[in-house]
Amino acid sequence: MNLAETIREITLNHINNGGVLLAQNARDNGFIAGTVPDIDEGVITLPTSDYSNSGIVAGFALMGRRPIYAIRYAGFGTANYSNLINYMAKIKTLCPGASCPAFVRSIGMEGNIGPIASHNHTFPAHYPGLKVFSPMSIWEYKEVWRKFMEDDDPYLVSESRKSYQLEDELAWDSHVKNANVSLFLVGGARLAQLDKEIHATRLLFNIFNIWELKPLKFTEKSLELASQTEFSIVVDSDYTYCGIADSIAKELMLQTGKPCYSLGLENRVAGFSNEADVRTPTAQQIVQLAESIAYS
Amino acid sequence: MLIDIYRQAYFNRCFELKVAAAHKQGLIKAPIYLSVGTEHIPAAIADISKDWLIFPQHRCHSWLLSFGADPTLVAKELLGHSDGLGRGYQGSASLGDVKLGIYSHDGHLGSNLPIAAGAAHATGKPTIVHIGDAACEESLDMLGYIATHKLPVLVIVEDNDLSILTKTTTRRCWKIHEVARSLGMVTDDIVDYPMGIRHRTLACWNKWKKGEQFGGCLLNIQCNRFCWHCGNVIEIDSHKDKLVWLKSWLISDWDNWEEEEEQIDKLQLKIQQQVDDIWNPLIGEE
Numbered sequence: 001m002n003l004a005e006t007i008r009e010i011t012l013n014h015i016n017n018g019g020v021l022l023a024q025n026a027r028d029n030g031f032i033a034g035t036v037p038d039i040d041e042g043v044i045t046l047p048t049s050d051y052s053n054s055g056i057v058a059g060f061a062l063m064g065r066r067p068i069y070a071i072r073y074a075g076f077g078t079a080n081y082s083n084l085i086n087y088m089a090k091i092k093t094l095c096p097g098a099s100c101p102a103f104v105r106s107i108g109m110e111g112n113i114g115p116i117a118s119h120n121h122t123f124p125a126h127y128p129g130l131k132v133f134s135p136m137s138i139w140e141y142k143e144v145w146r147k148f149m150e151d152d153d154p155y156l157v158s159e160s161r162k163s164y165q166l167e168d169e170l171a172w173d174s175h176v177k178n179a180n181v182s183l184f185l186v187g188g189a190r191l192a193q194l195d196k197e198i199h200a201t202r203l204l205f206n207i208f209n210i211w212e213l214k215p216l217k218f219t220e221k222s223l224e225l226a227s228q229t230e231f232s233i234v235v236d237s238d239y240t241y242c243g244i245a246d247s248i249a250k251e252l253m254l255q256t257g258k259p260c261y262s263l264g265l266e267n268r269v270a271g272f273s274n275e276a277d278v279r280t281p282t283a284q285q286i287v288q289l290a291e292s293i294a295y296s
Numbered sequence: 297m298l299i300d301i302y303r304q305a306y307f308n309r310c311f312e313l314k315v316a317a318a319h320k321q322g323l324i325k326a327p328i329y330l331s332v333g334t335e336h337i338p339a340a341i342a343d344i345s346k347d348w349l350i351f352p353q354h355r356c357h358s359w360l361l362s363f364g365a366d367p368t369l370v371a372k373e374l375l376g377h378s379d380g381l382g383r384g385y386q387g388s389a390s391l392g393d394v395k396l397g398i399y400s401h402d403g404h405l406g407s408n409l410p411i412a413a414g415a416a417h418a419t420g421k422p423t424i425v426h427i428g429d430a431a432c433e434e435s436l437d438m439l440g441y442i443a444t445h446k447l448p449v450l451v452i453v454e455d456n457d458l459s460i461l462t463k464t465t466t467r468r469c470w471k472i473h474e475v476a477r478s479l480g481m482v483t484d485d486i487v488d489y490p491m492g493i494r495h496r497t498l499a500c501w502n503k504w505k506k507g508e509q510f511g512g513c514l515l516n517i518q519c520n521r522f523c524w525h526c527g528n529v530i531e532i533d534s535h536k537d538k539l540v541w542l543k544s545w546l547i548s549d550w551d552n553w554e555e556e557e558e559q560i561d562k563l564q565l566k567i568q569q570q571v572d573d574i575w576n577p578l579i580g581e582e
Contacts (some may be wrong), residue, residue, distance in 0.1 A: 020418070044417075047444075049437040052410040056441065059414020062399060087402045087411060094385050094402070097394035 004164035006138045007035040010145050011068055015042030022046050022057055023070035032070050032107070033164050050079035054104075058083045061100035061154065062091065074108035074158065075116025081124050081156075088154040089129030099152035103145070107159045108237060110188045111279035114272040118265060118280055119187050119236075121158035122243035125214045132214035132244075134158040134187040137169045140211050158213075160188035160237065170194075175206040175225050181233065181290050182206040182226035184248060186213065188237030188280045189264070195283035203290055210234075213244055216251060227256035233263055233290060237280040240264035263289050301339050301490050302542045306564060308335035308358040309539055310571040311367060315357065315374055315388075316528040323579050324374055326387040331358040332530050333522035334454050336538045338362035338426075340490035341497040349419070350398045351412040352426040353405070354389035355454070355521075359426055365393045367574050375578060406434025409451065413438050416447040422504045425451045429516075430459030432472050443480030443511030448504040450497065451476070451514040456521040473516040480511035488519040488538055 001009075011021050015037065025031045026045045036043060046053045053069075060067040071080050088100035108119035125132045131153050135141040148155050170190060180203045185193060192198055193207050206229060208222040226232050232252050236245035245262035252260040263281050270278035281289075312332045318324045335358040342362040352359045360370055365381065373380030374388055381393060382400065392400030399415075401408050409425050409432070416423040432453050442449045453472055457464050473483040482500075486492045493515070500513045522532045534540050547556045576582065 047437060047441055049410075049441070052435050052438050052441070055407055055410025055435070055438070056414035056417065059411045059416070060418040061414075062411065063415050063418035065418045082404070083407060083411065086404050087407060090402055091400065094382060094390055095392040095394055095400040096383065098392070098399060 001138070002165050002167045003136075003138050003141060004034045006141055007164075008037050010142070011035070012037040012039070014066070014068065015039065018065070019068065020044060020060060020065050021068045021070065022053070022060065024048055024053070024072060026070070032072055033161050035070070035164065050076050051082055054080045054083035055087070057102050057104070058087045058100050061088060061102040062098060066101050066103070066149070068103045068105065070105045070107065072107055073113060073116055074106045074118060074120040075113060077106050077120040077123065084130065084154060084156065085124055085127040089127055092152065093129065100154050101148065101152045102154045103148050104154065104156050105159055106156060107161060108188055109161050110191070110237065111277045114277070115270055118278070119158055119160070119238040121156060121187060121213060122238045124156045125244055130154045130156055130214075132156045132158065134211050134213055136160060136163040136187075136190050136209075136211065137166060139169055158187055160191065162188060162191055170209055171207070172209045173206075173219055173221050173225075174208075175221075176204050179204040179206040179225070179229050180294060181231060182208060182222070182229045183286065183290075184208045184210055184222070184226075184232060184234045184252065186210050186234065186236040186245060186248065189235040192235065192281065192283040192286055197283035198286065201287045201291060203287070203294055205290070210248065216248060218252075218255070223255050226252060227258055229258065231259040231261065231293060232256065233261045233286065233293075235281050235286055236262070236264040238264055239267055241267045261289065261293060298490070298542060298546055300343060301336060301494070302539070302546055303563065303567065304339035304342060304362050305336035305490075305539055305542065307567050307571065308339060308361050310568050311361060312357060313530070314371075314571055314575045316523070316530055318375065318575070318579055319528040321579070325376060326374075327526050328374065328388040328528065329354040329526055330523040330528075330530070331355050332532065333456075333520040333537070334358065334488070336490050336542065337452070337454060337488060337493055337517060337519065340494045344494070344498055344501050345422070346396070347422070348397060349412070349415050349421050349423040350396075350426070351401070351408040351415070351423065352391070352398065353401045353408050353428065353431055354403070355428070356391050356401070356426060357388070360391045360393065360398060363398060364396050365391070365398070367571075371574055371578055405431035409435040409438045410441070412449060413441050413447060416442075416449045417445055420448065422448040422450070422501060425449060427451060427453055428459075429453055429455035429457065429464055429472065430467065433468060436475060439476045439481060439512075439514065440479045446509040447512050449512040450500050451512070453514065453516045455516050455518050457518070458521070460525040471516070473514055476514035481514050482510060482512070483514045483516070485516040486518065488517045490538065490542060493517060
């Protein structure tokens with residue numbers, strides 16, 4: 001079973017227990033990358049009204065239906081997040097007895113989507129009252145779901161279409177003796193560790209995966225080992241400027257006492273052509289940055 | 297019937313005047329959005345049922361009071377007390393009380409419409425959206441959603457023809473009830489006479505209670521706001537004031553109008569005393 005099938009199974013079980021899934025084009029065969037179960041009851045097709053749709057989801061959440069909301073392109077989040085950050089995230093504080101636990105899936109691509117760019121988990125993470133995760137493996141996804149079902153906060157779950165075919169787990173703490181650099185990989189950028197090119201350098205990398213973005217969680221071991229390397233690099237599939245990668249890098253610097261850099265989407269408008277596209281950093285780009293810092 | 301509406305509307309009016317006075321004295325620091333001029337709208341429908349889900353926006357004090365919120369808790373909230381209705385988070389604009397099915401607004405104009413639509417869709421419960429004539433410009437797509445899914449949603453537009461000071465005709469060339477009707481909702485455009493509001497609301501409620509499904513309702517109510525958009529300045533025009541109108545309608549026997557008016561004056565004094573009893577201990581007045 002791969003990740004897409006796992007998501008489909010989780011969704012089906014949820015619907016069978018009174019939950020609901022809402023999305024644009026929810027019933028279009030395979031449109032949301034095969035993550036939607038093939039049933040009618042409990043799957044609600046929303047209109048093409050990105051701003052308002054998240055309000056509908058908030059209403060379902062407010063009434064205790066624990067909706068799953070799939071935003072089919074993460075770039076659409078800028079329109080969809082309004083009711084997530086302004087209403088769902090605030091209502092528990094604002095109105096005693098009310099809460100909006102919704103599982104908002106923001107589905108990113110690693111490029112090839114033009115001006116609506118790629119992942120979009122930094123923007124909602126600025127705001128208080130919601131939690132942000134970026135699971136890339138089956139175990140992580142199930143773990144996020146388990147946490148959600150025990151929680152009454154809204155969750156923003158940043159996904160990568162490229163991860164949907166994964167069947168194997170991604171190692172969390174992959175460390176080597178005498179490593180020079182610690183890489184902290186976030187979101188779609190985590191898939192770079194599967195590329196052999198990541199090891200095509202004389203530098204030795206520790207590779208750590210971060211999927212609990214807000215509240216931010218490092219493993220003890222990663223902090224200990226990162227403090228023994230020359231520097232760290234946080235690699236993300238979202239923009240770094242004022243972004244999660246920069247925040248994680250700052251936190252790492254404070255906790256390890258070592259320099260920490262960030263790498264993510266280039267801060268320019270993306271287009272569709274190969275030259276104009278803004279893509280998640282590749283293994284080669286990560287190696288390039290690490291070498292430029294190490295040998296400067 | 298009318299006497300009950302009058303009693304609640306007059307209570308709301310006295311309450312609002314107290315809020316304005318407390319704001320003027322600097323006892324309320326947060327911005328206030330008074331409902332002076334529209335107090336009778338929720339008062340006219342509140343006794344139809346307490347089973348609505350209600351999604352008000354700012355200018356909602358009278359909605360909370362009419363639908364059963366504890367006026368002392370509302371007063372404390374407006375004064376910023378930590379034991380107020382929303383522990384000091386709701387202020388004037390975002391009042392809500394989940395126990396009564398009234399959900400706070402987040403302050404973004406029009407956001408209550410999609411949220412209410414979702415809540416109605418999720419539960420099938422009759423739902424009221426209280427919205428202004430400007431805020432309703434934000435979420436027109438949701439009128440279509442309500443109609444498409446035949447949701448039991450009543451959208452009450454308090455239409456004072458102003459967005460702060462900008463008139464409707466400056467902002468748009470269309471009418472909200474006509475747009476809603478074109479999308480499949482049952483709509484009406486009425487002047488804010490209490491019984492008209494009540495009859496139309498009751499008609500919706502009865503249909504939903506019988507299990508009838510239709511594309512939701514939108515009631516555009518032409519009303520008057522006798523206060524500035526925000527703050528404590530109040531300018532009541534008695535010719536347009538529906539409380540004055542209601543009082544005159546309460547006099548059923550014009551041969552004995554003086555006696556009947558005296559009875560109403562006594563009722564007013566009693567209500568004023570009730571409101572004073574709520575506010576005065578909180579603001580340190582005798």
